[in-house]
Amino acid sequence: MSGELDRSSASEWAFAIIDDDHIRVSDQVVWKVLQCLGGADLPITDREYLYEKEDFNCWLNEIDSHE
Secondary structure, eight states, rough: SSSSSHHHHHHHHHHHHHHOTOOOOOOHHHHHHHHHHHTTOOOEETTTESSOOHHHHHHHHHHHHHH
């Protein structure tokens, strides 16, 4: 992450979209990334967070290459 948005805020933002029945995400790649972002702040036992910076970069690349 670039540091512009903390993990907790990114997770809350993603879940706000996922949980909003008025927002329809028809693009499956974007939907997958939103679901992953929902877990951006999940801790894990062997490191601080489940997802690392490389994961975020991979998701951005998926969206960029999909457009």
